Amino acid sequence: MSDNPSNTQKLPLGALTAMVVGGMVGAGVFSLPSNFGRVTGVYGAMIAWVIAGAGMLMLALVFQTLANRKPDLDAGVYAYARAGFGPYLGFFSAFGYWASACVGNVSYWILIKSTLGGVFPGFGEGNTLMAVLVSSIGIWAFHFMVLRGVKEAAAINKIVTIAKVIPLLVFLVLVIFAFKPDVFVDNLWGGEKGYDNLFEQVKATMLVTVFVFLGIEGASNYSRFAQKREHVGIATVTGFLGVLALFASVSILAYGILPRAELAALRQPSVGGVLESVVGRWGAIFIGGGLIISVLGAYLAWTLMAAEVLSVAAKKKDMPAFIARENAKQVPSTALLMTSLLIQLVLVATLFSADAFTFALSLCSHLSLFPYFFAAAFALKLVLRRETYDSNPGDLGKDRIIAILAVVYTLFLLFAGGVKFMVLGFLIYAPGTLLYYMTRREQGKPLFTPAEWVVFAIAVLGAVYAVYGLATGQISI
Numbered sequence: 001m002s003d004n005p006s007n008t009q010k011l012p013l014g015a016l017t018a019m020v021v022g023g024m025v026g027a028g029v030f031s032l033p034s035n036f037g038r039v040t041g042v043y044g045a046m047i048a049w050v051i052a053g054a055g056m057l058m059l060a061l062v063f064q065t066l067a068n069r070k071p072d073l074d075a076g077v078y079a080y081a082r083a084g085f086g087p088y089l090g091f092f093s094a095f096g097y098w099a100s101a102c103v104g105n106v107s108y109w110i111l112i113k114s115t116l117g118g119v120f121p122g123f124g125e126g127n128t129l130m131a132v133l134v135s136s137i138g139i140w141a142f143h144f145m146v147l148r149g150v151k152e153a154a155a156i157n158k159i160v161t162i163a164k165v166i167p168l169l170v171f172l173v174l175v176i177f178a179f180k181p182d183v184f185v186d187n188l189w190g191g192e193k194g195y196d197n198l199f200e201q202v203k204a205t206m207l208v209t210v211f212v213f214l215g216i217e218g219a220s221n222y223s224r225f226a227q228k229r230e231h232v233g234i235a236t237v238t239g240f241l242g243v244l245a246l247f248a249s250v251s252i253l254a255y256g257i258l259p260r261a262e263l264a265a266l267r268q269p270s271v272g273g274v275l276e277s278v279v280g281r282w283g284a285i286f287i288g289g290g291l292i293i294s295v296l297g298a299y300l301a302w303t304l305m306a307a308e309v310l311s312v313a314a315k316k317k318d319m320p321a322f323i324a325r326e327n328a329k330q331v332p333s334t335a336l337l338m339t340s341l342l343i344q345l346v347l348v349a350t351l352f353s354a355d356a357f358t359f360a361l362s363l364c365s366h367l368s369l370f371p372y373f374f375a376a377a378f379a380l381k382l383v384l385r386r387e388t389y390d391s392n393p394g395d396l397g398k399d400r401i402i403a404i405l406a407v408v409y410t411l412f413l414l415f416a417g418g419v420k421f422m423v424l425g426f427l428i429y430a431p432g433t434l435l436y437y438m439t440r441r442e443q444g445k446p447l448f449t450p451a452e453w454v455v456f457a458i459a460v461l462g463a464v465y466a467v468y469g470l471a472t473g474q475i476s477i
Helices: 013-024 032-037 042-069 077-085 087-117 129-146 150-178 181-186 198-213 230-256 260-265 270-279 281-315 333-352 356-385 393-443 450-472
Strands: none
Touching: 013 230, 032 042, 032 198, 032 230, 032 260, 032 270, 042 198, 042 230, 042 356, 042 393, 077 087, 077 281, 077 356, 087 129, 087 281, 087 333, 087 356, 087 393, 087 450, 129 281, 129 333, 150 230, 150 270, 150 281, 181 230, 198 230, 198 356, 198 393, 230 260, 230 270, 270 281, 281 333, 333 356, 356 393, 393 450
């Protein structure tokens, strides 16, 4: 993109907020009743939302603080990791964030086709041959639309964001009127085999809550398109608080409609199944239509963010220079092509997965955790070094607490996600380092510092363990 301010397309506060909301309100919210009902009851769900809400709020405040204190850093998540911890961990963050967005986009296509599968059996659970073929057409249709320009795509996303919230609000109103206190009380406690205590139940929901909140950093990723820098933080926090209220309401109110066992058994999108039990078949069709609009809007937002982060990484010389190429519309065309190709590749791989949606959701969430951790750690590093606090030291105490809590929360998420998805993440990170090698070679720079060699070794060992686990059946997808 052009660095000339007169040529850079600027987005107002409303469009930035729509990016945050549009990125988060996607596939995840429509799957919440079943995903929560499968592992926990009302008490566990409430605790999970308190933890997720508080933790993600700390991350939102971290992004707000960093946007104000480091206005020179563009592309949010990637830029913070690079500035704080060097080029390789910057690459690590950019590549992981990009891969997470691509895997998340695959889950969107799976859920769309699973929704249509209720009417057209050929789509099955979203990973049949017919479903993959139709989804592939959608991937490339979006690809060519985004090539027309970021500003046009962002305007479409703003409209879609408004349209897709309406079915969810209608759902909430109808469910409130149909709420059954006795069913709700019966659902206070829950947990199947393997989730015998409240801690395990809450832990099992963490990757789900991460998935639904992905996109919280959307405004930061587009910080250089903001008309005013302060709009970045406002859009992030405002969008987050509204979405948190929506997500918690959808999942908890569902416990007052159906017994937990029935919630757990619902076909995705489970929000449709809940509404169908209240108003009949039209409720599932209504929610299905809203889901398709919602997911297509989220797909657009994440495709934009993925291509942007990859392109900026190349411009900062942390990825091969060819990835930075742009077309006449200032769209990072090469990065966009790589994004669409990876989405296509992973989509084809879902043909061989028994539960493609759940797997894509969990892997997407875990891949995003390293970039989030690096952003939180960078904020903590600024506080500990008192960097940018000379003129207003009064914020130091508040920002220290926020940064510490954000770091603790992201570390807890890595623990809650388990070893399986951590090593599967390394299976993506380790081969991706080939791009970093190409970059350093074309610049004539040393590959790694001693500390970076350690990080690379950990990634390789994790990838080797993942291959071994998949080969022996110890790890299943």
